Amino acid sequence: MDDTKNGESQAEWLDGETKVLEAPGDHGAEIRLWLRLLTCATLAETEIRRRLREEFDFTLPRFDLMAQLERAEKGMVLGEVSRRMMVSAGNLTALVERLVEMGYVSRTVSPKDRRVQIIALTGEGRAAFRIMADRHGEWIGELFKDLSRQDEALLMEALGRLKGSIRSALSGV
Amino acid sequence: MDDTKNGESQAEWLDGETKVLEAPGDHGAEIRLWLRLLTCATLAETEIRRRLREEFDFTLPRFDLMAQLERAEKGMVLGEVSRRMMVSAGNLTALVERLVEMGYVSRTVSPKDRRVQIIALTGEGRAAFRIMADRHGEWIGELFKDLSRQDEALLMEALGRLKGSIRSALSGV
DNA sequence: CCAAGAAACTTTAAGCTTGAAGTTTTTTTC
């Protein structure tokens, strides 16, 4: 970016400046892409939160937790929920407590290992989630309405590769 | 998804089931895309937060605020920062206060309108931001490393359309 | 001018989130 300063002798230009167009440390394109991705995520997420609150007086973290539990008929170990949701265990403690109080979730100590908690949706929780999840699906459909099938497929693919790229960077390759 | 259950009489298949492939209320594809987008955003953002903390003992919200101020040579009205960052003004109050305490940001009451605060980076803030922003750029480059030029361009385009779709849904069209 | 309304914040209560430290229970190692 600072490389565009231009009042120097021609020697400087010839010296090693093929890089002007593609400077080694220039990640401008990636940063703009990152910001756009973040904007999409933030806009949609904020709206989902708003509607969840207005329509159901519910929060997104609670919804996400219930979504994880929905697929596990027999419940799920807390640590597994933590891993899947990519949040800390400490975070879940309070979240689960709230949902237990509401009667949406049950919490049982594993008989095999008394350190382990097994979390599951109650019947009531399952029913409540079904209703919210249906609306949630409609909202997403609405927010993504103008996206063509092709764009959807294309985004799915490319974001898959991005996810792989990030994961590989995180695993220190 | 559940629609793939297949052992029924052919009558059922003929009955009204063109929709098996495209049920009216099925937003499965969009939801999967949404979750993938969110995963990418979360993975990258979490890592950026971690590195910002480890390397500079700094937080992402503070970095984002300084990033907004960096381009405004003469400072920026608080409300404008709020709009650009898509966060509430109440949020910024405390954030700005912290950065003022650190000496990175100055806060001035506008002489034209005493309700208005003008926020700007100090020299020290600008210098500190430069250093962090350079590293930030490198991190993004690293996380996006395995993405081809073509994928980048393609994502930029398609996410632009997604952004448009979300925005149009929000403006109640 | 002046009251009503709008605008630009600030304050507050509630909730999410994390990293670090602490507890209990199980597993490993010698």
Place this chain on the structure above:
DNA sequence: GAAAAAAACTTCAAGCTTAAAGTTTCTTGG
């Protein structure tokens, strides 16, 4: 078979975030 290490949480302090309510300062309509 202890002591040490590891695992699965829970607790805590600090920080971010928002919506709603409150304050101060313009702006406007009469």
